[in-house]
Amino acid sequence: MVNIAVIKERIKETIKNSGITQTQLAKLLFVSPSCVAHYVKGDILPSLDKFVELCVITETDPSYLLGLTD
Numbered sequence: 754m755v756n757i758a759v760i761k762e763r764i765k766e767t768i769k770n771s772g773i774t775q776t777q778l779a780k781l782l783f784v785s786p787s788c789v790a791h792y793v794k795g796d797i798l799p800s801l802d803k804f805v806e807l808c809v810i811t812e813t814d815p816s817y818l819l820g821l822t823d
Contacts, residue, residue: 759820761795764807767818768793771811781810 768778768789775793779786782803791797799807808815816822 756820757798760798760818763818763820764798765793765795767807767811767813773810778807778810782806 768775771778773781775789776786779789782789782799784803788797792799798804804818805815807813808818814822
């Protein structure tokens, strides 16, 4: 079962542990830095296309971000 709180926490963790600044990530995702800040705060979730790009950029398994695996 997908848990939104887990997804938000894992996105936050992934971004913080990526070694990429929020500004750099925003440029790579073609979104504003404030949008990435909202991802980190858990205010919003990325759209599906940005979610996929985030996984590719951070080399993160989508199943992990979705809370389907540990």
